[in-house]
Amino acid sequence: MASTEKANCWEVMACDYGPGSSEPCPAALDVTSTGVNDGVNAGRICWTVPGTLCFGEPQGDFVDKQERCLACRFFLQVRDEEGQEFRFVKLAQGIRDTDILHARITQVESLMGIRDRLRARFNLDAVIAETTRQARILTQAQRSLVLLLRGRPPRLHGEFRMRGRAVQVEIPFDDSSAVGYAAVNDQTVNVRDPYQAPLQQDDVPFNQAFDEACHCRTDSLLAVPVHDSDGRVLGVITAANSTKGAFSQDDQWFMERYAVEVGLAVEKARLLQEATAAGRMASISESLAGLSHFLKDVAHALTGTSFIIRRAIDRGRMDDIKTAWEILDRHVKRLADLCKDVLTYDPERPDEICPGNLNATVADAVSLLQAEARTRAIDLATELRRGLNRWPHSKRGIYRCVVNLVVNSMDACLPSGGHVMVATDYRDGQAIIRVSDNGEGMDAESKEQVLETFRTGNKARGSGLGLPTVVDIVDRHGGRLEVDSEVGRGSTFTIYLPRAG
Amino acid sequence: MGEAKKKVLVVDDDQDDLKMISMILEPEGYEVVTAENGVEALKKVESEDPDLVLLDVMMPELDGFAACDKLKSSPESQGVPVVLLTGVAKQITKSKYPIDGVLRAQAEEYLEKPVDPEELLRVVASFLS
Numbered sequence: 001m002a003s004t005e006k007a008n009c010w011e012v013m014a015c016d017y018g019p020g021s022s023e024p025c026p027a028a029l030d031v032t033s034t035g036v037n038d039g040v041n042a043g044r045i046c047w048t049v050p051g052t053l054c055f056g057e058p059q060g061d062f063v064d065k066q067e068r069c070l071a072c073r074f075f076l077q078v079r080d081e082e083g084q085e086f087r088f089v090k091l092a093q094g095i096r097d098t099d100i101l102h103a104r105i106t107q108v109e110s111l112m113g114i115r116d117r118l119r120a121r122f123n124l125d126a127v128i129a130e131t132t133r134q135a136r137i138l139t140q141a142q143r144s145l146v147l148l149l150r151g152r153p154p155r156l157h158g159e160f161r162m163r164g165r166a167v168q169v170e171i172p173f174d175d176s177s178a179v180g181y182a183a184v185n186d187q188t189v190n191v192r193d194p195y196q197a198p199l200q201q202d203d204v205p206f207n208q209a210f211d212e213a214c215h216c217r218t219d220s221l222l223a224v225p226v227h228d229s230d231g232r233v234l235g236v237i238t239a240a241n242s243t244k245g246a247f248s249q250d251d252q253w254f255m256e257r258y259a260v261e262v263g264l265a266v267e268k269a270r271l272l273q274e275a276t277a278a279g280r281m282a283s284i285s286e287s288l289a290g291l292s293h294f295l296k297d298v299a300h301a302l303t304g305t306s307f308i309i310r311r312a313i314d315r316g317r318m319d320d321i322k323t324a325w326e327i328l329d330r331h332v333k334r335l336a337d338l339c340k341d342v343l344t345y346d347p348e349r350p351d352e353i354c355p356g357n358l359n360a361t362v363a364d365a366v367s368l369l370q371a372e373a374r375t376r377a378i379d380l381a382t383e384l385r386r387g388l389n390r391w392p393h394s395k396r397g398i399y400r401c402v403v404n405l406v407v408n409s410m411d412a413c414l415p416s417g418g419h420v421m422v423a424t425d426y427r428d429g430q431a432i433i434r435v436s437d438n439g440e441g442m443d444a445e446s447k448e449q450v451l452e453t454f455r456t457g458n459k460a461r462g463s464g465l466g467l468p469t470v471v472d473i474v475d476r477h478g479g480r481l482e483v484d485s486e487v488g489r490g491s492t493f494t495i496y497l498p499r500a501g
Numbered sequence: 502m503g504e505a506k507k508k509v510l511v512v513d514d515d516q517d518d519l520k521m522i523s524m525i526l527e528p529e530g531y532e533v534v535t536a537e538n539g540v541e542a543l544k545k546v547e548s549e550d551p552d553l554v555l556l557d558v559m560m561p562e563l564d565g566f567a568a569c570d571k572l573k574s575s576p577e578s579q580g581v582p583v584v585l586l587t588g589v590a591k592q593i594t595k596s597k598y599p600i601d602g603v604l605r606a607q608a609e610e611y612l613e614k615p616v617d618p619e620e621l622l623r624v625v626a627s628f629l630s
């Protein structure tokens with residue numbers, strides 16, 4: 001038996017989920033961790049155990065809970081008590097984890113988690129918030145900032161929060177600051193105390209312009225350029241003031257790889273934003289990523305089958321022609337369906353509410369997003385109730401509502417095992433469209449924001465992609481929208497449409 | 502000829518794509534075996550001993566990048582050339598910071614979707630002739 005002189009998490013945190021309780025926490029059950037940091041089971045290495053019941057609620061895996069864990073008083077207590085002997089991760093016996101090793105393991109684990117998270121974000125603000133948060137945690141920096149090039153002449157723009165207030169930062173796109181230098185020269189800058197000469201990178205200037213803009217002093221700085229898919233510089237991710245005194249080669253390694261993911265996510269979010277702002281093909285722009293994937297798929301099939309058919313004609317192979325033709329046919333039909341969909345969207349035409357097949361409208365919207373759902377390994381399914389063939393609705397309006405709600409639901413899904421269900425139903429003289437997911441769910445604050453959007457249709461501060469649009473359209477049908485959500489279990493949005501609008 | 506046919510393992514989760522790539526390769530004298538995901542692909546590499554692997558990147562379960570990584574880290578399979586079919590090749594090959602040296606170093610070649618069949622045959626031939 002390990003020494004049990006030292007306190008385990010359930011003792012320090014005084015919870016009811018210790019070993020022998022009626023509902024033990026996963027950390028209390030993990031017998032393979034006994035002895036690590038001199039704990040009982042995983043009682044002193046609980047941060048590595050997924051689904052622990054901290055604060056009475058099931059937590060996520062390490063990537064999800066790391067921020068909370070690294071600030072948890074029990075974690076800090078164990079670290080202090082163990083000192084040099086502290087084990088951050090559980091390794092095979094005989095391996096002593098060094099600082100470098102466990103920092104690298106954390107970074108690699110997190111990089112994998114972050115990639116999935118960023119890929120699931122469509123909204124630029126959400127991408128930037130996630131990026132900033134992760135860059136700070138993973139490089140153990142006090143501050144982090146994402147600056148993107150905007151305007152003419154281009155300048156680097158960023159935003160951070162200070163005492164609860166949003167502060168805008170604007171830096172010239174030139175060599176006058178270390179951050180500007182990273183962007184202009186398309187080069188990583190990793191410096192310690194940029195105010196002191198000599199610097200590690202001799203020609204990198206002071207960071208004064210940046211510090212003045214941010215009202216702070218930079219002691220150490222890691223600035224990595226972010227690129228779009230054509231290799232053009234989009235901006236810079238920065239981490240400032242390493243808690244270790246300086247950013248290591250590992251930190252730099254991590255940030256440079258991370259920057260590739262950030263570049264992709266920013267580019268995707270921007271394309272979407274531009275398309276939406278232009279107001280063209282609005283119903284489709286919201287799923288631009290899905291559309292582009294769809295077109296690539298179709299082009300791939302058409303190029304391949306047309307080659308097979310051409311060659312089969314030359315060689316007189318009728319069987320090949322027949323098989324390839326069937327594949328070709330399927331994809332031509334997919335394309336024709338898409339064209340029909342684009343053509344029926346006419347911003348000039350009034351948005352008429354007239355009897356039509358509500359299920360067909362819902363199914364059309366869902367099928368547009370199937371390709372995107374597939375690339376994100378989300379199971380997107382429908383459950384349509386018969387008898388809604390002549391329900392009064394605006395085909396275009398409801399189509400947009402469903403696209404919006406499904407995109408939001410997919411965004412809420414966790415990186416694996418996502419399910420989104422779109423169902424129609426009929427009750428008390430009203431048609432019902434329900435979009436539910438098993439995603440991260442909303443906390444009280446987010447839910448309040450959504451309800452506020454319902455009440456006001458506030459366009460300036462929507463809580464998600466296109467929710468105000470949904471509110472607006474449902475309003476015009478004389479219907480109503482409801483939300484039900486629980487953290488960790490997912491959300492359900494329900495549209496009620498009366499027969500007489 | 503008398504020479505054994507060269508064997509290509511095609512890995513894709515889409516039935517149409519799988520059929521299509523097979524139909525492009527088979528008439529040119531290649532033997533094609535297929536797998537529908539990365540996990541199956543690893544098994545087939547062992548049981549079928551292919552001369553080349555064509556690997557789609559976007560797949561559920563184990564994706565193409567991860568499957569490639571596994572193939573290249575095992576002494577038995579690391580000699581088999583891998584061609585990745587991907588919608589994001591541009592990002593990887595042009596980026597100043599490829600996602601680890603792994604991707605650039607490990608797959609022998611990338612083809613971006615939509616794939617030009619002539620180019621596909623050229624690339625396959627370059628490994629198998």
